[in-house]
Amino acid sequence: MTNQRYHGIAMRIRIITDDFTSALDGTACFAGHGWDTAVLVQPEGTGTAEVVSLDTNSREFTPELDHHAVANAAHTWRDADVLTLQFDSTLRGRVARDCSTALAASGRRKLLIAPAFPSAGRTVEEGRVLVDGVPVHETAFGKDPTLxxxxxxxxxxxxxxxxxVKVARDVAHAGALLEVHDAVVVDARTEAELDTIATTFAGARDLLLAGSTGLLRGLARVLPRPHSAQVARVGYRDSASACMRTARRPWLVVGSLNPQSRRQLVIAQxxxxxxxxxTGESRLPAGVAPQAALRDLVLQVVxxxxxxxxxxxxxxxxxxxRRIIDALPTVSLRVCREIMPGVPLAEVQTATGTFPMITKAGGFGDDDALLTCINALTGAKP
Known part of the structure; x- marks a missing residue:
């Protein structure tokens, strides 16, 4: 495994993800460091920004089925300087299937898996994903009503x-294993360890990186800011400040049935x-999503x-x-910054105007997370 070092040279970082909030929070960390970013919600879309993320909307597809958007994106972006497959930090969705699909379609020889997101309580130890020290399948995510x-x-x-997949205890071990094996997962308990992973493997052109938002935040921290961002820093500040507008009539929309999001809602109210x-909190049979309730909620928001x-x-x-963005006459979506780790603020432009939107995965954050988001949107002092 060899990687390249970039010094002021424009890079193309491409991110294939399976979920809309992931697409936003995976680019927010780059936007916060001055990178030009774009989020695509249609597979046929093209992105010319330095960092482009595509939401393939594949998380809830059954693992047995092919998902052409993943394969098409991996093939289209096969020559990217950094190619990353982003998945949920708690392993919900088609993690193994999407990794396999993207690796084959990209033509890259090796797969490095780094799922850790320590600042959100997700670590990887001996190849297992833990949430606050507990194996993820033994937490509330093991009882997720949909996935x-x-x-x-x-x-x-x-x-x-x-x-x-072989298990590497650290970066050096991962490098050695990748010399003789095709797929390796690397342990990480701290942000510093993720930074070392990103520093070591970013730019390895025969390698597909796979991980959660934690890995992308590591890449954003360690990769040198592009020359275009350095010379246009004033313009960047102006762009970022446009996303600082406050909302006077905000709405909190809770579509997640995760128990953590429901605790956060009670505290915020x-x-x-x-x-x-x-949406209602009634439990549905396994595999059945509350589609009718979700459609009604989205219509009300629109x-x-x-x-x-x-x-x-x-x-x-x-x-x-994702359903809200699809239902609105959305013209563009610009990610501005992170409110907290993995929780992005974006500016949504529609045919009639723009408004700020903060998105948060259901299980993310402490009990005050939604309250923090509302305060950030309104400019209220905590």
Whole structure:
């Protein structure tokens, strides 16, 4: 494995992800460091920015089925300086299948898997994903109403798809294993360890990187800021400040049924006055999503935005956020910065105007996370 060092040279960083909130938070960390970023929600879209993320919307596809958007993106972006497959830090979705698909379509020889996101409590130890020290399948994510996590071990998860993954205890061990094996997962307990992984392997042109937002945040921290961002720094500040506009009529939209998001909702409502739309908490049979309730919620949001009754959104739940963007006459989507690790602020431009939107995955953040998002949107002091 060899990598390149970039000194002021424009790089092309391409991110294939399976969920809308992931697409946003995976680029927010780069935007915060001055990179030119873009988020695509249509597979046929093209991106000329330095950092481009595509939401393939594949998380809830069954693992047995091919997903052409993943393969097409990996093939189209096969010559990118850094090619990353981003997946959920708690292993929800088609992690093994999408990694296998992207690796084959990209033509790259090796796969390095780094799922850790330490600042969000997700670590990798002996090849297992832990949440606050507990194997992820033993946490609330194991009882997720739509995508329950059944396995914490990366090798076991991939073995079910006939892919052998070796476990590396650190970066040096990962490099040695990649010399003789095709797929390696590397342990990481701290942000510093993720930074070392990013520093060591970014730019290895025969390598597909796969991981959560934690890995992308590491890449954003260690890769040298592009020359274009350095010479246009004033313009960047002006662009970022445009996303600092406050909302006077914000709405909190809770589409996630994760117990953590529901605790966050209760605390937010107790601490501030905010309009709320939320799907019901009734449990449905395994594999059945509350589609009717979600459609109704999305329609209400579109009507609120269109009527001017809403000038800012905080949305928790990736599918909910994606459905809202699809239903609005969205012209463009610009990621501005992170409110907290893995929680981005974006500016949504529609045919009738622009508004700020903060998105958060259902299980992310402490109990005050939604309250923090609302305060950031309104400019209120915590």
């Amino acid at each position: 329950p996590v059944r396995e914490s071990s990366i090798p076991a998860l991939f073995r079910a798809h006939s892919i052998e 107790a601490q501030c006055r905010v309009n709320v739309l939320a 009507n609120l935005v269109g009527s001017g009754a809403c000038d800012g959104l905080v949305v928790t739940g990736g599918e909910t956020a």
